[in-house]
Amino acid sequence: MQQVYSTPKSIKKDSTFTFCAGCDHGLAIKLVAEVLDELNLRENTIAVASSGCSVFLYDFLDVDCIESPHGRACAVATGIKRAHRALNEEKFVFTYQGDGDFASIGLSESLHSALRGENISVICINNTNYGMTGGQMGPTTVLGQHTTTSPNGRNVKYHGYPIKTAEQIALCDGTCFSARVALCDIKNIINAKEQIKKCFEYQKQNLGFSFVEILSSCPTNWKLSPSDSHKKIKEELSEIYPLKVFKDIKEND
Amino acid sequence: MNQKELLKGNIAIAKAAINCGCKCYFGYPITPQTEIGEYLSNEMEKRNLAYVCAESEIAAINMCIGASSSGAKTMTSSSSCAVSLMQEAISYACSDELPIVIVNVMRAGPGQGYIYPSQGDYDQSTIGGGNGDYRIICLSPSTVQECIDMTYKAFYLAQKYKNPTILLLDGLLGQMAEPAIINDNPYEEIDNSSWVLKGAKNRPSRQINSLEPNQTKLNSHIFKMFEKYKQLEENEQDYEDFMCDDADIIICAFGSLARCAKDLCSYYRQKGIKMGLFRPKTLYPFPNKKLEELSLRAKLFIDIEMNMGQMLRDVRLTISHNAKISFIGKPVGDWLKKEELIDAIDKILKENYATSL
Numbered sequence: 062m063q064q065v066y067s068t069p070k071s072i073k074k075d076s077t078f079t080f081c082a083g084c085d086h087g088l089a090i091k092l093v094a095e096v097l098d099e100l101n102l103r104e105n106t107i108a109v110a111s112s113g114c115s116v117f118l119y120d121f122l123d124v125d126c127i128e129s130p131h132g133r134a135c136a137v138a139t140g141i142k143r144a145h146r147a148l149n150e151e152k153f154v155f156t157y158q159g160d161g162d163f164a165s166i167g168l169s170e171s172l173h174s175a176l177r178g179e180n181i182s183v184i185c186i187n188n189t190n191y192g193m194t195g196g197q198m199g200p201t202t203v204l205g206q207h208t209t210t211s212p213n214g215r216n217v218k219y220h221g222y223p224i225k226t227a228e229q230i231a232l233c234d235g236t237c238f239s240a241r242v243a244l245c246d247i248k249n250i251i252n253a254k255e256q257i258k259k260c261f262e263y264q265k266q267n268l269g270f271s272f273v274e275i276l277s278s279c280p281t282n283w284k285l286s287p288s289d290s291h292k293k294i295k296e297e298l299s300e301i302y303p304l305k306v307f308k309d310i311k312e313n314d
Numbered sequence: 315m316n317q318k319e320l321l322k323g324n325i326a327i328a329k330a331a332i333n334c335g336c337k338c339y340f341g342y343p344i345t346p347q348t349e350i351g352e353y354l355s356n357e358m359e360k361r362n363l364a365y366v367c368a369e370s371e372i373a374a375i376n377m378c379i380g381a382s383s384s385g386a387k388t389m390t391s392s393s394s395c396a397v398s399l400m401q402e403a404i405s406y407a408c409s410d411e412l413p414i415v416i417v418n419v420m421r422a423g424p425g426q427g428y429i430y431p432s433q434g435d436y437d438q439s440t441i442g443g444g445n446g447d448y449r450i451i452c453l454s455p456s457t458v459q460e461c462i463d464m465t466y467k468a469f470y471l472a473q474k475y476k477n478p479t480i481l482l483l484d485g486l487l488g489q490m491a492e493p494a495i496i497n498d499n500p501y502e503e504i505d506n507s508s509w510v511l512k513g514a515k516n517r518p519s520r521q522i523n524s525l526e527p528n529q530t531k532l533n534s535h536i537f538k539m540f541e542k543y544k545q546l547e548e549n550e551q552d553y554e555d556f557m558c559d560d561a562d563i564i565i566c567a568f569g570s571l572a573r574c575a576k577d578l579c580s581y582y583r584q585k586g587i588k589m590g591l592f593r594p595k596t597l598y599p600f601p602n603k604k605l606e607e608l609s610l611r612a613k614l615f616i617d618i619e620m621n622m623g624q625m626l627r628d629v630r631l632t633i634s635h636n637a638k639i640s641f642i643g644k645p646v647g648d649w650l651k652k653e654e655l656i657d658a659i660d661k662i663l664k665e666n667y668a669t670s671l
C-alpha cells in the first residue's frame with residue numbers, strides 16, 4: 062500500500078493538539094514542522110515559544126525549545142543565535158509568537174531585532190486579539206471589532222488604530238523577508254507553507270531577519286464557528302490585512 | 315602575566331569575565347557601571363564573541379536567557395533602577411535554572427536617585443525583586459582584587475548551581491582604581507551537556523520552560539529548586555572575620571563600607587575596646603552559621619550600612635536571641651567619614667556601657 066501522508070518527524074509522537082476547535086495554531090505548527098522536516102533542520106533547531114497560546118509549541122514540536130517571557134522572544138532568540146556563533150556553532154533559530162506578544166508588549170524587542178538584521182526567523186500568529194487571556198483588544202484588533210475590552214467595538218477616537226505588522230517589519234533595513242499569509246482555505250494553506258519555507262531558507266542563507274505573519278482564526282473569542290471564522294478571514298480581515306509579500310530581498314535585487 | 319596593575323573595579327570585572335571564558339555580554343548604558351560594557355565591546359568584538367548593545371535592559375537580560383540556554387558563559391551589567399527592569403526575566407531564569415552573571419553597580423535612592431555610592435539594593439538582590447519563590451546567589455566584593463576573584467566565583471557558582479548570580483557593588487568600588495592582579499580563574503569548568511539546547515541530535519528534544527499547568531509538577535519543581543538553595547546555604551556561605559576572636563563588640567558591614575569598618579576596629583582597639591568586623595562575602599547565602607557562633611561570645615553588634623537597614627534584617631534573624639544589635643545607616647554613602655562613624659559608635663557605646671567608658 063502506498064503511504065500518502067504521515068505526521069511530520071518534527072511533531073512529537075502521539076501528541077494531540079489541545080487548541081480550541083477551529084483554532085489555526087495547530088495547523089500553523091504543523092506547517093512549521095513540515096518545513097523543518099523538508100529543510101532537514103530538526104536536529105539543528107532551537108525554537109523560542111512565547112507567552113500566549115503559542116507557548117504550547119513545545120508540547121507538540123519535537124525540537125529543542127525554550128519559553129520566553131511575554132514579548133521577549135526575539136531578544137531570547139538573539140541571545141541563542143549569537144551565543145552559538147560565539148561557540149563556533151551555527152544553529153537554526155526561530156520564534157513562534159502571538160501578535161500581542163510580538164507587536165504589543167514585545168514591539169521594542171521585535172523591531173530592534175529586525176532593525177539589527179538578526180539572522181533569525183519569526184512566525185507571528187495574528188488572531189486580532191489576546192487569545193490566551195480570553196479575547197481582549199490587542200494591537201491588531203480591527204476597527205469595529207468587539208472584544209472583552211472594546212465591548213462597543215474598536216473605534217479610532219477612543220482606542221486608536223491597529224498595527225499592520227508585516228508592513229512595518231518590511232520597512233526595517235535588516236529585514237530580508239516579510240509576508241502575511243492566511244490558513245483560511247487550501248490555496249492559502251499551500252501558499253502559507255511556501256512562504257514559511259522561504260522565510261526559513263533565508264535564515265539558512267544568512268540574509269537577515271525573516272518574518273511571516275499568519276492571519277489566524279480564534280473561533281472561541283470571536284464567538285464564531287470554525288467555518289465562519291475562516292470566512293471572516295477570507296472576506297473581511299484579508300481586506301484590512303492584505304495577504305502578500307511586503308519585502309523579499311531577492312526579488313527587490 | 316599576572317602582574318599588579320592599577321585597575322578600576324569596573325574594568326577589573328570586565329577583564330576577569332574575559333579571562334574566565336565569558337562568551338556573551340548584553341547590556342545598556344547606565345552610570346556608574348558603563349565602563350564594563352565599553353571595555354567589553356572592543357575586547358569581545360576582537361575575539362568574535364557575542365556582544366549586543368541591547369535596546370533596553372529588558373532586552374539585555376532576555377538575550378542572556380537565550381545565550382545561557384545555549385551553554386555559553388553569559389553576563390550583563392547594570393545599575394539599580396535598570397536592574398529593576400530585569401526582574402521578570404531574573405525570576406524566569408531562576409525557574410529555568412539558567413546560569414547568568416548579573417553585575418549590579420549600585421547607585422543611590424529609589425527611582426532614578428543618583429550615582430552616589432549606596433547599598434540600597436541588598437534586599438532586591440538577596441530576597442529577589444521578581445515574582446515567586448526563588449533565591450539569587452549574591453556576592454559582595456570590597457576591594458578591586460575581590461571584584462576579580464568574585465567575578466570568577468560568580469561564573470562558577472552560577473554554573474554549578476544553575477542559577478543567576480549577582481555581583482553586587484557600589485559606585486565607589488566600580489569607579490575606584492587600586493592595584494590588583496588579574497590572576498588565573500581557579501575554578502573548574504562545569505559540564506552542562508545534560509541540559510543545554512543545541513538541537514535534538516542523537517537525543518530526545520529538550521524544553522526549557524517555567525510555565526507549568528500541572529499543579530503537582532509545579533510544586534515539585536519549586537521544592538527541587540529549594541533543595542538546591544538548601545545546598546547553597548549549607549556549602550557556600552562565605553565571610554571575612556577581622557579581629558573577631560576576642561571581640562566584645564562586632565561591626566557587621568559589607569562591600570566597600572567594610573573597609574572603613576576595619577579602620578574603626580584599629581581605632582577602638584587602641585582605646586582598649588575589643589572591636590572586630592564581620593563581613594559577609596556572600597549576601598545570599600547569608601553567612602549565618604559563623605555570625606551565630608560569634609554571637610555566643612560578643613554581646614553587642616553594630617550593623618553599619620549605606621541604606622536604611624537591609625542586611626540588618628538578616629543579622630537580626632540570626633542573632634537577636636543572643637546579642638544586642640544597634641544600627642547605623644544612611645542611604646547615600648558620600649557621608650562616610652571616619653569621624654562621623656566614630657561619633658555614632660561612641661553614642662551607641664555610651665548607651666550600652668555607660669560606666670565602663
Ligand SMILES: Cc1ncc(C[n+]2csc(CCOP(=O)(O)OP(=O)(O)O)c2C)c(N)n1
Binds near residue numbers: 115160191
Ligand atoms: C508580562 C506579562 N503580562 C501579561 C501576561 C498575561 N498574558 C499571557 S498571554 C497574553 C496575551 C497573548 O496574546 P497574543 O500574544 O496575541 O497570543 P495569543 O494567545 O492570542 O495566541 C497575556 C496578556 C503575561 N504572561 N506576562
